Amino acid sequence: MEKMxxxxxxxxxxxxREMKNIIFYCCLLVxxxxxxxxxxxxxNARSFVYTFxxxxxxxxxxxxxxxxxxxxxxxxxxxxxxxGFKNAIILFLVGLPFPFVTLFVxxxxxxxxxxxxxxxxxxxxxxxxxxxxxxxxxxxxYGYIVDFGLPELYTLLTGKEVHGGFLQMKDTSxxxxxxxxxxxxxxxxxxxxxxxxxxxxxxxYEAARLxxxxxxxxxxxxxxxxxxxxxxxxxxxxxxxxxxxxxNLFEFYGYxxxxxxxxxxxxxxxxAVEATSADIPVLSAIGIYFTLIGAPLVFLLRYLFNKWxxxxx
Amino acid sequence: xxxxxxxxxxxxxxxxxxxxxxTFKLVLLVVPFLWAFFTTFKDSLEFxxxxxxxxxxxxxxNYVTALTKMKHTYTDSVNHFKQTFSFSDMLLxxxxxxxxSALTPTVTIFIVGYATGTFHKxxxxxxxxxxxxxINMVPIFGSQATEIAMIKxxxxxxxxFGVTVILKINFxxxxxxxxxxxxxxxxxxxxxxxxxxxxxxxxxxxxxxxxMMLEMFGIMYLLQxxxxxxxxGTPLLYLPAxxxxxxxxxxxxxxxxxxxTHITVKLSACFTLVAPVIVLFAIFNKYIMRGLKxxxxxxx
Numbered sequence: 001m002e003k004m005x006x007x008x009x010x011x012x013x014x015x016x017r018e019m020k021n022i023i024f025y026c027c028l029l030v031x032x033x034x035x036x037x038x039x040x041x042x043x044n045a046r047s048f049v050y051t052f053x054x055x056x057x058x059x060x061x062x063x064x065x066x067x068x069x070x071x072x073x074x075x076x077x078x079x080x081x082x083x084g085f086k087n088a089i090i091l092f093l094v095g096l097p098f099p100f101v102t103l104f105v106x107x108x109x110x111x112x113x114x115x116x117x118x119x120x121x122x123x124x125x126x127x128x129x130x131x132x133x134x135x136x137x138x139x140x141x142y143g144y145i146v147d148f149g150l151p152e153l154y155t156l157l158t159g160k161e162v163h164g165g166f167l168q169m170k171d172t173s174x175x176x177x178x179x180x181x182x183x184x185x186x187x188x189x190x191x192x193x194x195x196x197x198x199x200x201x202x203x204x205y206e207a208a209r210l211x212x213x214x215x216x217x218x219x220x221x222x223x224x225x226x227x228x229x230x231x232x233x234x235x236x237x238x239x240x241x242x243x244x245x246x247x248n249l250f251e252f253y254g255y256x257x258x259x260x261x262x263x264x265x266x267x268x269x270x271x272a273v274e275a276t277s278a279d280i281p282v283l284s285a286i287g288i289y290f291t292l293i294g295a296p297l298v299f300l301l302r303y304l305f306n307k308w309x310x311x312x313x
Numbered sequence: 314x315x316x317x318x319x320x321x322x323x324x325x326x327x328x329x330x331x332x333x334x335x336t337f338k339l340v341l342l343v344v345p346f347l348w349a350f351f352t353t354f355k356d357s358l359e360f361x362x363x364x365x366x367x368x369x370x371x372x373x374x375n376y377v378t379a380l381t382k383m384k385h386t387y388t389d390s391v392n393h394f395k396q397t398f399s400f401s402d403m404l405l406x407x408x409x410x411x412x413x414s415a416l417t418p419t420v421t422i423f424i425v426g427y428a429t430g431t432f433h434k435x436x437x438x439x440x441x442x443x444x445x446x447x448i449n450m451v452p453i454f455g456s457q458a459t460e461i462a463m464i465k466x467x468x469x470x471x472x473x474f475g476v477t478v479i480l481k482i483n484f485x486x487x488x489x490x491x492x493x494x495x496x497x498x499x500x501x502x503x504x505x506x507x508x509x510x511x512x513x514x515x516x517x518x519x520x521x522x523x524x525m526m527l528e529m530f531g532i533m534y535l536l537q538x539x540x541x542x543x544x545x546g547t548p549l550l551y552l553p554a555x556x557x558x559x560x561x562x563x564x565x566x567x568x569x570x571x572x573x574t575h576i577t578v579k580l581s582a583c584f585t586l587v588a589p590v591i592v593l594f595a596i597f598n599k600y601i602m603r604g605l606k607x608x609x610x611x612x613x
Contacts, residue, residue, distance in 0.1 A: 134543035287455010
């Protein structure tokens with residue numbers, strides 16, 4: 001009897017303690033979850049509902065699938081979208097080799113750092129700084145260099161006049177913009193890989209060295225499997241950039257980027273900012289089309305990468 | 314006694330190639346910045362005839378012009394309201410905007426990370442992890458126009474508290490998993506010992522667990538502060554009535570007022586914006602370069 005009463009009291013104390021923990025847990029999460037429900041779930045749900053509506057006489061009315069038809073017509077007939085897709089795909093394809101290049105630069109940088117090279121440490125600090133600087137500052141400095149400095153330098157060296165800046169001339173503007181991405185994004189990826197390589201336990205490297213592995217064996221058997229997920233993520237993000245990459249056009253040109261340079265990401269952003277109530281359903285429908293194309297391809301890409309995952313060997 | 318010869322590690326050919334490539338990139342980065350910096354000490358006349366050389370007469374007027382004469386007028390046609398901001402006003406706005414906008418998400422991530430890390434056995438914590446992973450994996454496009462419209466409808470646009478606090482209570486961030494992992498790695502014995510001593514959940518959280526994470530909190534706040542200092546998109550879309558310096562640079566890039574059209578003045582504004590970040594980096598570079606790592610708890 002006494003034992004039963006003792007057990008009953010223990011259970012009651014346990015439940016009281018658990019209730020307090022649950023109430024505390026709920027108090028911590030209620031506000032962040034409410035914000036998430038409104039500004040993520042609510043926004044996406046409302047965006048989805050817009051795709052079945054149109055704006056008429058000051059309010060939104062049910063429009064079945066006609067908004068999807070309007071969006072499809074816009075995507076297939078408005079020239080800007082075709083140019084935008086073309087430019088976005090070019091940027092995606094041109095960006096494909098860079099995760100490899102970054103990885104190999106990171107590998108040799110990591111080796112130098114492990115050797116205790118002071119040069120590597122100095123380079124790490126200086127090359128990290130651009131990631132701290134405001135994009136508008138980078139844009140301004142690069143813009144003035146390529147529109148004023150370089151044309152003037154070209155004239156001084158060759159005696160030939162350049163009629164306008166490299167960002168203004170149709171023949172040179174696209175490549176100049178692409179070079180900005182290479183100029184500004186110097187070292188971010190390298191240091192992500194270097195940090196990941198540093199996080200692998202030293203004992204694993206020691207064991208590999210004792211087993212007599214060379215640098216490339218160490219890379220393929222130890223380092224690459226550990227950083228594979230991050231490396232894979234860069235490729236997935238590169239693919240998603242077909243729909244999201246604004247190519248820094250808004251920073252350089254604002255709302256008036258030249259048509260021949262526009263990308264899908266830039267068009268979506270500018271149209272979203274300038275959208276009237278009537279435009280929102282069409283933009284939402286365009287977003288649905290992008291999601292229906294992009295999401296399965298992202299899953300396919302992840303599936304293919306997971307098949308190749310060296311950690312599973 | 315045999316001398317133990319120290320084996321000198323050879324520099325590989327790959328390292329030479331990589332460091333040559335990085336040196337080339339370093340030069341491409343540093344030279345334009347130096348050019349831009351020296352340009353800020355030239356007047357408009359000298360800039361024309363001496364574009365690439367060092368300044369002949371070092372003048373600081375461009376910085377004064379940038380701070381006092383670069384102005385932007387915000388006009389609210391609905392409420393018939395106009396306000397003019399100088400670049401120095403925008404720098405002040407940047408400071409308040411960055412301070413609050415960085416604090417909100419940092420606090421949010423730590424609170425959510427603590428909840429799901431400490432009470433990781435609850436099914437809802439596992440659900441939260443899955444949900445955040447799925448959200449990061451599944452791309453959804455086209456909702457920005459809706460977001461802008463909803464924020465306007467809620468009256469958050471041009472509301473400082475709304476934009477810097479309500480919109481920033483966000484845990485959908487890559488930092489979430491790091492913070493949650495850090496809280497999860499804390500020994501349960503700290504929690505149990507505090508409970509035995511009679512501490513309630515709030516006391517345990519704020520007096521025992523959170524103090525162990527102060528360094529991580531500080532580094533995350535610093536990184537968020539720098540991100541918000543450089544952020545021009547949020548003020549452009551949601552806070553045009555409180556223009557920050559970064560947003561101001563975007564406006565002035567296309568300015569046509571005679572005092573401020575000149576490159577020398579605009580570059581001076583750029584370096585004024587960059588200076589606080591460089592100072593922060595100089596002081597805290599060891600922590601910023603190290604990133605978010607947790608080394609807390611009692612060493613055994």
